[in-house]
Amino acid sequence: MTAKCILVVDNELYIQEVVQIALETINNWRVVTASSGAEGLLKAEKERPDAILLDMMMPDMDGATTFQKLQANPVTQTIPVLLLTAKIQTADQKRYQAMGVHSTIAKPFDPLQLPTQIADVLGWQL
Amino acid sequence: MTVKTGFPDRSTDVFLVRSQKYAHNWSSDSLSDSIGPNVGRPMMRILVVEDDQPTAETLTTLLNQCSYAVETVADGEAAADLVNAFEYDLLLLDVMLPKVDGITLCRQLRNQGHTMPILLLTGKGDSHDKAVGLDAGADDYVVKPFDLEELEARIRALLRRGHLHTSPILEWGRLQLDPSSTQVSYHQQLLALTPKEYALLELLMRNPRRVFSCGMLLEHLWTYEDMPGEEAVRTHIKGLRHKLRDADAPADMIETVYGIGYRLKPLAELEAETPSFQQENQAAIANIWQRYHARIRQQVQALEQASVAFQTHQGHLNADQQQQAEQEAHTLAGALGMFGIHAGTHLARQIEQLLHQPQPLGTEDIGEFQHQVETLRQTIEAHGPVSPTDTLDSLGTLPSLLVIDADQDWIADLTDQARYWDWTVQTVKDLDAAHRSLTQDVPQVILMDSAVADCKDQTLAFLEQVTHHTPPIPVLFYGLPEGLHSRLEVARLGGKAFLEKPIAPMQVLQEVERVLHQSQSITAKVMIVDDDPSLLQLLPPLLEPWGFKVSTLADSRLFWQTLVAVSPDLLILDIEMPHVGGMDLCQIVRNDAYWHNLPIIFLTAHTEAETVNQIFALGADDFVSKPVVGPELVVRLVNRLERMQLSQQLWQVDTLTKAYKRQPAIARLDQMMKRAQDLQQPLSLALVKVTNLRQINAEFDLETGDSILRQVGYTLGQGCGKDDVVARWSSNEFLMGLQDVQSMEAEDHVQHLCQDCLQAHALTHAAVPMHLDLGVVQYPEAGTTLSALYKAADCHRMGRQVDD
Secondary structure, X not given: OOOOEEEEEOOOHHXXXXXXXXXXXXXXXXXXXXXXXXXXXXXXXXXXXXXXXXXXXXXXXXXXXXXXXXXXXXXXXXXXXXXXXOOXXXXXXXXXXXXXXOEEEEOOOOOOOHHHXXXXXXXXXX | OOOOOOOOOOHHHHHHHHHHHHHHHHHHHHHOOOOHHHOOOOOOEEEEEOOXXXXXXXXXXXXXXXXXXXXXXXXXXXXXXXXXXXXXXEEEEEOOOOOOOHHHHHHHHHHOOOOOOEEEEEOOOOHHHHHHHHHOOOOEEEEOOOOHHHHHHHHHHHHHHHOOOOOOOEEEOOEEEEOOOOEEEEOOEEOOOOHHHHHHHHHHHHOOOOOEOHHHHHHHHOOOOOOOOHHHHHHHHHHHHHHHHHOOOOHHHEEEEOOOEEEEOOHHHHHHOOOOHHHHHHHHHHHHHHHOHHHHHHHHHHHHHHHHHHHHXXXXXXXXXXXXXXXXXXXXXXXXXXXXXXXXXXXXXXXXXXXXXXXXXXXXXXXXXXXXXXXXXXHHHHHOOOOHHHHHHHOOOOOEEEEEOOOHXXXXXXXXXXXXXXXXXXEEOOHHHHHHHHHHOOOOEEEEEHHHOOOHHHXXXXXXXXXXXXXXXXXXXXXXXXXXXXXXXHHHOOOOEEEEOOOOHHHHHHHHHHHXXXXXXXXXXXXXXXXXXXXXXXXXXXXXXXXXXXXXXXXXXXXXXXXXXXXXXXXXXXXXXXXXXXXXXXXXXXXXXXXXXOOEEEEEOOXXXXXXXXXXXXXXXXXXXXXXXXXXXXXXXXXXXXXXHHHHHHHHEOOOOOOEOHHHHHHHHHHHHHXXXXXXXXXXXXXXXXXXXXXXXXXXOHHHHHHHHHHHHHHHXXXXXXXXXXEEEEOOEEEEEEEOOOHHHHHHHHHHHHHHHHHXXXXXXXXXXXXXXXXXXXXXXXXXXXXXHHHHHHHHHOOOEEOO
16 A cells, blocks of 8 residues: 555644644655645645645635635646635535535544544545 | 672673674674665574585575574584574584484484474485485475575575464564565564564564563574673664654563563553554644744734734724734634643634624623633643653653764764664763753763863863762763773773774664663672472572572572572572571571671561561561562562662771771772782782871861861772772771782872872862872782782882872
């Protein structure tokens, strides 16, 4: 089994780091980080990750816009996107589904559980 | 008396030779060391029985290349002896041999119950011969001239089969070892093992339920010619554990069986455990929290500013401020829970909702907002920045090493290596930084490049600081030979060792380990008297791994001669024995003028108060109830010996000068003379006399005299090597024994020490004149008895006043 590559797009550095530690040390996945929507788009195209964790609320380009652009690009449109979001009300959930994201992971997450959560929603075997 | 104090005995020399040899092994290992296929072949012990010299040599070369430990022997009889004495993993056996032929030997060994695989080598290749060989108990048969590659593969196959493993891949939980590719992985992650670590793991995995003592591991993994000390095994175990931990395996996958040795942790226990990586991850996350604490405070400050703005602008925020505050509250809500601050997440979420409400906020909401921001700040502060020491504590404290060196490359190498030794390394560039560092953290060992000091005085001042530390911190020097070259000088400075550059970090760490080990270990002779043969069998393997040398005696009638022959440091007695009981023996010992101080521990099934009182009344030091619980007995023994050591010191050492009292010194000096004679080494005796002590006492006061004696005793003691002795011989005389030093050199050295005394004296008691005389003689040239030597030294001393 080759190690999975995950792209994390979040403007907060410490969240990037926690995700990175959780995924790299627990599951040996490779983690690529981006601090803005724009950087996320570039890295998604370049790295072709197996999945993208996308923060919803970011300055400049928010998660929703980033997601739309990912979808518009034939290179990145097939990559499953998981929204990493602290907005977890039902209304929000519905809106995300309507947008076509694969699923959402609520913030704050338990770092030790995060890899399992991701693998579960994507149907990956650990 | 063989209890080791911080000052090691002579056995260290042997040890050093061993550890250097071992260092050599290791470093050649590490050259070829890397992940997977490049790892050397499994280190298994093979005995080659072959009388044809060229064939034997070819085989040895081939097998050595495959990293097997190989021994060769040329006849069947010698082979039988070796096999009966030592354990081999495989025999390569020639059929045509002198004395006993291969087929016969094979049959013999099988009849004796030896089960190791046997591969027959022969020039006779017909089917009948093969059948005879196999029927004799051989496992395989190779016809000469043989193909080396085939032979190697057959050996591998036999080693697999020999341990009754059907699958060539060994597994233990998530740990996998593939002998054919020599790859080891944990949970699909490859481990980069050195050949020795690999061999160690293979042995454990092939015998998963067996406990291996250090000695057994040594026998399996090394040949007799280059067998290192047991600490080498511990080092490799440490390295292996570290690599397992790096691969997220539980570090105690290789379990220490208290007092016995090592084994693989039983699978059931492994599965029941929470993986240790959880702890490591928590530590890593705590580390992120610490590093970003400032950023998080900044985010809270943004909320505090919003709170102030709400109050000053009647519930209004400008758009920028509103957006920023909401962003920060949102991030905090999403993040604090990750760090385990769930209350913080809850508060931040409420703050976010309040910010989302249409403005202006009502007075009540403003108050609520202010309150929540304040609570959030307190919650975060209560969680605090996690200090690095907290994180370390959660992982267990590691031994620490302070390195004083300016060579960054070398330090990087050392730090890298130290990781595998479970040392934490702190490095500083100079002595000033070292002084500062010592006020914060106290390392267990200091390693110092002798070149970092600008002058000798600086080194001395530093050593002064560390040797006065309680407990004193051992210092190891390394540097160019011309810096501090004399062993005496290093010892004089209080250094524990001096290593000459160039030196590999690995070698240095071994030395560090040795020094630390020395300052902790106890080696003592224990004599056990008990009529129960099973107990006498059980106790030695239990106690020996702890450094005890155990002698047993079943027949108490032979007590006295055994006691004298063994000369134990501690006695363990059974109460009830035929002929003479333990209580009687105890009484005999206590009444003897020479032995009355010997510590005695009773082993007894009788733990009722009456018996216990009785044995203590007879002078027992302790008792341990039967059935014996190993760890308890070990702890009791160690405690007893440590206390004894302490009282011995009190009894032997002059409280004023910290030098030996005369009586115990006589015993030591007698030993030194005997030793010098046995080893044909020189031994020097130096007599140092404060000639005007009487005048000082008369003209000034006794306290001044005492302080001078204290100064002299201390300086001489500091200048003494680990095998040397300083004694207060009479009120104003000190006698020093300097082992393995010619009198010329000794005189020079002690003269310097005396000058140091005078200098120190001039600083503290400028008004008091002090005169020191010095006489040095050599044993046996100047005399063969202590009194003769003393007289000669006294003669030699006359008029040899030391001037500052």
